[in-house]
Amino acid sequence: MKGDQIPDPDHIARFCKPMQVSEGQIQATAFMLRPDEEYLSVNWLEFLNCPNRDSEITEIRNIYSAKLNVGARAKLAVINVGEVCEKVLTESPDRRNIEVLHDPMEDDLFDPSHSGIYNLKQDDELIAELILETVLETYTARH
Amino acid sequence: MHEIDLYKDPYRFDTRQIYSIVYGDQLIEDDSPSDHPYTGAWDFSQITTPFLPPVRYENTAYANQEESDTSIVDLPENQDTITQANVLKNEEDQVQELIFRIKTSRSIPYRGSLANRLLALYNDAKEEDSDCIGIAPESLRSFNKFLHLHTNIKCPIISLTPEYNIYASWRGKQNRVFSVHFLTNEDVRFVIFKPNDRHPERKIRVSGLATIDIIMETLTPYYIEDWVSE
Numbered sequence: 477m478k479g480d481q482i483p484d485p486d487h488i489a490r491f492c493k494p495m496q497v498s499e500g501q502i503q504a505t506a507f508m509l510r511p512d513e514e515y516l517s518v519n520w521l522e523f524l525n526c527p528n529r530d531s532e533i534t535e536i537r538n539i540y541s542a543k544l545n546v547g548a549r550a551k552l553a554v555i556n557v558g559e560v561c562e563k564v565l566t567e568s569p570d571r572r573n574i575e576v577l578h579d580p581m582e583d584d585l586f587d588p589s590h591s592g593i594y595n596l597k598q599d600d601e602l603i604a605e606l607i608l609e610t611v612l613e614t615y616t617a618r619h
Numbered sequence: 620m621h622e623i624d625l626y627k628d629p630y631r632f633d634t635r636q637i638y639s640i641v642y643g644d645q646l647i648e649d650d651s652p653s654d655h656p657y658t659g660a661w662d663f664s665q666i667t668t669p670f671l672p673p674v675r676y677e678n679t680a681y682a683n684q685e686e687s688d689t690s691i692v693d694l695p696e697n698q699d700t701i702t703q704a705n706v707l708k709n710e711e712d713q714v715q716e717l718i719f720r721i722k723t724s725r726s727i728p729y730r731g732s733l734a735n736r737l738l739a740l741y742n743d744a745k746e747e748d749s750d751c752i753g754i755a756p757e758s759l760r761s762f763n764k765f766l767h768l769h770t771n772i773k774c775p776i777i778s779l780t781p782e783y784n785i786y787a788s789w790r791g792k793q794n795r796v797f798s799v800h801f802l803t804n805e806d807v808r809f810v811i812f813k814p815n816d817r818h819p820e821r822k823i824r825v826s827g828l829a830t831i832d833i834i835m836e837t838l839t840p841y842y843i844e845d846w847v848s849e
């Protein structure tokens with residue numbers, strides 16, 4: 477349900493554009509907000525109710541290919557919710573309490589697992605670098 | 620004794636050569652084996668004057684060209700008639716010229732690979748959104764200036780921020796990170812992660828705002844140059 481906090485043991489996937497990837501490695505720029513963004517868009521993997529990670533990733537690729545122009549070098553970053561919140565809280569200079577909230581899209585861009593990382597700012601390079609350090613797995617975003 | 624004509628180096632001043640690297644909105648691939656631009660992909664006889672960018676080059680000595688900011692944009696006197704598309708095109712021209720300048724700058728040891736990386740980023744951004752700027756010219760200009768101020772710095776990992784600014788990172792042993800976000804007006808925001816030598820279980824994390832001319836001097840206490848320089 478919209479606004480629900482995603483449980484700490486669960487995982488989220490972030491779409492990383494080719495311009496945020498260098499030689500296959502995701503860069504901190506993948507976790508920076510656009511000037512008009514309030515939160516960082518992610519997808520809640522456990523919400524998809526798939527039997528394993530591979531099928532979750534396949535489902536996420538389907539979602540992105542329907543919504544976005546997915547470049548050949550685009551990547552998916554998988555992050556544990558509890559780990560990223562704890563890392564940013566304990567290691568950011570202002571002890572930032574980021575929240576990962578469910579934000580399903582029900583309109584034309586139907587995306588029920590859509591979620592967001594909240595309490596980020598536009599000049600948060602240090603927090604983007606901290607989030608990058610919590611990336612557990614990476615996958616190509618294109619099928 | 621032969622006289623050297625300082626103003627007729629075809630690789631530096633012929634604007635048509637710039638288009639041999641990057642041209643308009645097309646996605647291009649520079650697979651030139653040398654540091655000079657690949658000229659085979661374009662038939663210059665087909666490129667007529669109206670396609671040339673509105674750039675004027677100052678007649679200064681060849682030796683001074685590399686470090687100087689030589690491009691002056693010739694905007695029409697009545698700027699009210701300039702459309703948003705014209706402005707975007709003009710900014711794209713500036714980006715293309717800056718990439719060309721990096722590619723031919725002898726003071727950057729990795730100029731060829733760096734220029735190719737910038738071209739790839741430009742193309743990636745354009746592929747995703749053909750109306751976007753590709754790379755923010757002011758950010759790229761600052762980055763170019765930074766590289767010329769620190770000619771012994773190692774080649775960074777480059778990516779683009781959501782605003783198409785240059786974000787350069789250097790990564791070292793023990794999860795050392797030094798990242799610089801090149802903003803407008805030669806401002807930079809930086810991030811440093813490094814081990815805490817007195818408390819090995821802890822890390823030092825620093826971020827801040829500076830300008831490109833003093834950033835390395837400002838960060839001297841963090842011994843950044845020890846591992847980001849050759």
